[in-house]
Amino acid sequence: MKERILVLAGLLLSALVQAQTPTSPLRLSLQEARAIALKNNPDLQIKQLEVSITKAQADQARLRRVPLIYSDFNMQRNLIIPVTPVPANAFRPDAPEGELIPLRFTTKWTSNTGVNAELNIFNPQKRTELAEARLQTQIRQTEKEAEEIDLSYNLDEAYAAAIIAAEQLKLAAADTLNNYTVWKMSREQFDAGRLMQTDLNKVKADLNNAKNNFEEAQKIWKQAQAELMVTMGYPPSDEAGLELTDDIEILFRSYQQSPAPSAESIALRKLTQEADLLNTQLSSTKAGYLPSIILKAYYGANYFDNRFEIFKGNNWHGNSFINLGVRLPITEGLERSKKLAEIRLQTESNRLSYLSQQNKNELERLQATRDIAILEKKYLRSKENYDLAADTYRIAQQQYENGRLLIGDLSKSNYAYQLEKNNYLNVAYDYIIAKMKLEKGVRN
Template identity: 45%
Template sequence: MKIASFLSFFLIMSAFISFAQEVKLELSLEEARRIAVENNPDFNINALEVDIAKETQKQAALKRIPQIYGDFNLQQNLIIPSTPVPAKAFDPNAGDDELMLLRFTTKWTSNIGVNASYDLFNPSLQGAVKEAAIESEIKETDHLLAKNQLLFDVGDAYYACLVALEQVRLAEVDSLSKFKVVEMTQKQFDAGRATLPVLNEVKLAQNNSRSNFQEASKIFKNSKEKLLVLLGYSPTDPVKISFQKELGEMLSDTETSSSEEHLSLNLRKLQQQSKLAEIQLNTAKNGFLPTLSLNGYYGSRFYDNSFQLFKGGNWFGNSFINIGLRVPITEGIDRIKKISQLKIQQQIIAESIRSQRNKQQLDINTARDDVDYYEQEFKRKKENIAMAEENLKLATQQYEKGRILISDYYNGVYTFQKERTAYLESLYKLFVSKLSLEKASMD
């Protein structure tokens, strides 16, 4: 009894934990996009790359401050170096050509001190700081482009889910309708008022209807899983999705702003790349200029033939300040080629800007034409499905009363299904065309 009670308790707690972990999402298009921007891992990676670019910019700026570092070294000279010097410098009686060896260090030497260096004028360093700032801006623009693509993908997946869900509902209604037809035809067959081929035909249609329902359910499941991935969830996560509005109600939520209200992100990126190329070109030209630096050292050196570092009399102060001037000579050959490449790169970017302007305007015009076309197409398909549905109701009533043949009834069913598919397809294309116009206005 205790084991059975424990197992029951375990199963109940497991079910409770599973239920508690289930995530329920009641989605509008705006809510789905918000969740995706916050939770999509690929987009989060893109945001972290922007943070890296900003840190790189800060790192480049830190190179402009004075570089200060301390150093310490201890050296044992196994062979004490020596150098020949005129002997007469130490012995007045020595001959003019006589030499003597002079040792110029001890067995133990050490050095401890603080070094400092500051570039008073360094054109390469100034250019690197400016380049890092522009590259950070380019990364931010890439992030906005990624966001724009994510918003489009989420919208596309969201509408695909709504259309697929509507297909499931319609397929379910169709299956119920086919079931009633089979039931009615079976009664007619039992009463001798319908033939076996007619009965088999309606049963065949019922099986096809069930297959259509299963296919629609599969499409909806796949669409929902794609949307979940875009929202940052795994397809296996216990997430239940519901939609705040029906499919037809979404039309009023897909209005897009005009392209004049937005600066093209791709154009902005190209302009930033042009500015970066200009900075790189100026940096390369300034590379012919010398580098002027201020250097200093403050420390002490130890000399002794015995290892007595704390013997104060063997420590000697050492300090200096100097100004260094570095004039490039051979580097100029490579720099000339680099300048030529950067000038060509500027021409490429200029042409890319012109091409992007034309492409963006073409994309906007195409998307706007698609919106106008699919709005009219949707109105026609909406009228068609209303008429087809009315005809199907009349055909069903007539068939139930035995006034038309089963073939005539199925002609009405086929027409309705065809118009239903065309209606949903036109509605989805209208949604996507509006998303495309929104994206083209931003890109």
């Protein structure tokens, strides 16, 4: 088991330090990973579909403003011809007052066919329908842009986490090999009688801890890769062939040189669009108090006969009319007044949400700016401390090999090196994430 872990550590260290062969399935820079995520991520695709749906709804609203024209045809067989009572004196002047005569006013077969037309000359609520649909499309488009910003942030964070995990795995692999070398040398010294059992036990414990750290780093590395694959829209099981071409230094310089973001806040833009939608709905609801005017027309023919002879021209009789209708709402005004009160409350809520979002954006910007200023200095110092600790540990190893340093001092040097290594990686990650948060906070 021990030799297998050491061989695996050596192979991983070699694979991570050297570039992979051209047959590697997926070699990605941060920009390439972003492009893949924007193309493949299912959550973003859902937002795009929602935009398309609202565009289709706006097209439907636009078509509803066109005059409605349709033709129809129906054929009816009256199984029992209905009877209508009429005053008898309409047919017999001498009939007693109040006498009724049952008459049948239809035939066994009836039919009608023609062309119908309907035009809303003035419909106050339909006038704002198209405007509302267009505003809904704008809101969905803004939500899609917000999803793109969130996706970009999540992708950058996952990419940075994967790089940090890869660096930690490289260092854990190197640490495991170094501890194995120290243990092998210490074992030889112990066999030669030049090292105490307690010192050998300490070296062995350090090796076991290094193996544990290596396996833990390997687990974190695989998880970070899987999360990056999911963010890009791939199955998490595909992470085995993933290679990241950017490193910590590249990301640090990229974010260090990036200008301060000045894009419009997506959240504030959405709140503004929602306010416009509420104003449009308010106007539409108020307009509901006005009458609507509808023009209807029909041109066709009716068929009457006791026999089914629809091709007999004498049985068809022309029928046509033009109808102008005015509809004046009365009781609907009670419900409409409640709707107006609701919209006014929503408008006030939207105004307060806008102010709240402004304050949150400014707070996040100030906090991220302060964090970046501090973390940039901490990163440079941590990088210097890490380089110094690595050089000190290398010198300590040489002195131990030459017999000029005790094993306890070597362990202390190794421990200091590990502390500086972890601090350097953590500060680098914190700086990059702080820059990401600043960009996201300003834009979102």
